Amino acid sequence: MQTNIRIQQIQVSGIRRFDEAISTIPDILKLTVGEPDLPTPAHIKKAAIAAIRDDWTHYSPLMGFAALQHAASTYFNQKYQLNYDPEEIIATVGATEAVATALLTILNPGDTVLLPTPAYTSYEPVVSMANAQLVPIDTTTTGYKLTPTALQTALDEHVLDHVKALILNYPTNPTGVTYTRDELQALQKVIATAGIYVISDEIYSELTYEQAHTAFATLYPSKTITINGLSKSHAMTGWRLGFILAPHDLIAEMKKTHQYLVTSTSSISQAAGIEALTNGLDDGPAMRSVYQERRDYMVKRLSEIGLNYIYPTGAFYIFVQLPTDFEGSSWDFATRLAHEAHVAVVPGSAFGASGEGWFRISYAASQSVLRESMNQLALWRVQTASQE
Ligand SMILES: Cc1ncc(COP(=O)(O)O)c(C=O)c1O
Structure with a gap:
């Protein structure tokens, strides 16, 4: 067998x-x-200890506690001017589950996903699990950044291949490069014309050194699925807490994938997350x-x-x-x-x-x-x- x-x-x-x-x-x-x-900052650890003491040890709602969704909505608005209702946010098991839930929700067998490379390792296997294909766009000759021309070329070359989405990740693992607002705006024009989804993995958004971070959803809200989380910004890799932020219609679909993959993320980690997002802005x-x-x-x-x-x-x-x-x-x-x-x-x-x-x-x-x-x-x- x-x-x-x-x-x-x-x-x-x-x-x-x-x-x-x-x-x-x-x-x-x-x-x-x-x-x-x-x-992990001490005030966040204390909140988790209090959660255990107060018996926050049962299932949470599928998408996370309402208090966490509210805290995330406010936090991402304050940090990156993102406008998501609390109900447009799912608390996930790290950014990893967020990426998997997003891809498994939008992809049909035979679809194509574009990915600027070199890239983080977790995208391609999930695309493959969805029976879709990943097309790398080599960025080595363009300063390790995707350019509108390279994106347009890839779209043209794969015009018959059901290109469904582009995965963006910036600041980028493994190169540490990131994009200016102007560069993102130029990409957005090509993307909007093609009408494809963008899965924007912004897990390193707090770690930008020379410029402010521009969230892609501020430029292309209707079809961007924003991925973020607390692993890197708050040194919380082991807590397994991430977020998907997307418009209501997409969230409603992703909620089902999320439920049948994990039900919900840890209640204790969510209590820590509420503290991180509310009192851990610095x-x-x-x-x-x-x-x-x-x-x-x-x-x-x-x-x-x-x-x-x-x-x-x-x-x-x-x-x-x-x-x-x-x-x-x-x-x-x-x-x-x-x-x-x-x-x-x-x-x-x-x-x-x-x-x-x-x-x-x-x-x-x-x-x-x-x-x-x-x-x-x-x-x-x-x-x-x-x-x-
Ligand atoms: C680009 C990128 N996305 C997602 C992740 C996974 O994050 P998490 O630990 O929150 O699942 C990582 C971790 O290294 C990463 O580099």
Whole structure:
């Protein structure tokens, strides 16, 4: 008896596979997983403890507690001028479930989804589960950003393929680039003409360093499904709390998918979320300044080491080019670096074919881990260069 063929073809993500492969190396310095090292703020933890004490330990309504929907509606309005009614918001099990619920709700078998690449690893498997196809749009020659011309070309090339949606993710994992309002407006014109949905994964919206974040739904409200959450902005990855924000008609459909996937997200996490969204407006900016210092430190060190990278303006990643004298794949490079220098980074190929030749550093690690790993990388570079 055969299990589902599409699931057989999916693999655990390259990020996790690589991380698991190098985890047994003693004293490994991990710059792999996009996991904030900062603790969840104390006031949020207290709210969760109080929730347990007060027996908030049962099912919540499917879309989340009304108090959470209200808090999220106000928060996203204050932060990014988004205008969603509380009833247009679903509390999800992290942004991960939000992405899955959105894609499984809108896609029919045979539909096409466009995705600028290199990209985060969780989109393609879900598109495949929906029996739809993902078409990558290579951004390596356009500054790692999608351009209106590249988008139009992809739409033209796939005019017969039922293009249903474009996935945007900015600030972008793995490159750390983000878009200006003008750039988004130019994309919006092409998207609106095509009439496709946009799934806009803005999980790193609080982590933009040089400019304010523009939410795509402020430009294209009727067909944007906004994905956000507290994992990165409030260092709450383990609480599993994310959000889908979308117009009523889409939310009504997504509510059903959400119900049959997960029923609802944890009541205790929702209590923590109400606190984060109500009294934690400054938590994101406080973390942002910590990450920005680290970003500045990392680009300085990488420049001194002589490595080429994409200057990151958001999230907590730097995409770095393999040294020109290295012969081999990004997986080979990251494996050698882990074994020989005890520094773990993610091979660029984990983010799609267009990531080959590069590797991703996550600088959501402590300053001492960052310093030590850059020291070891610098030493390893000198040693390997002198051997060749
Ligand atoms: C772009 C992007 N979207 C979604 C997620 C998943 O977020 P969550 O932990 O809230 O499920 C991540 C996590 O790394 C991410 O980088």
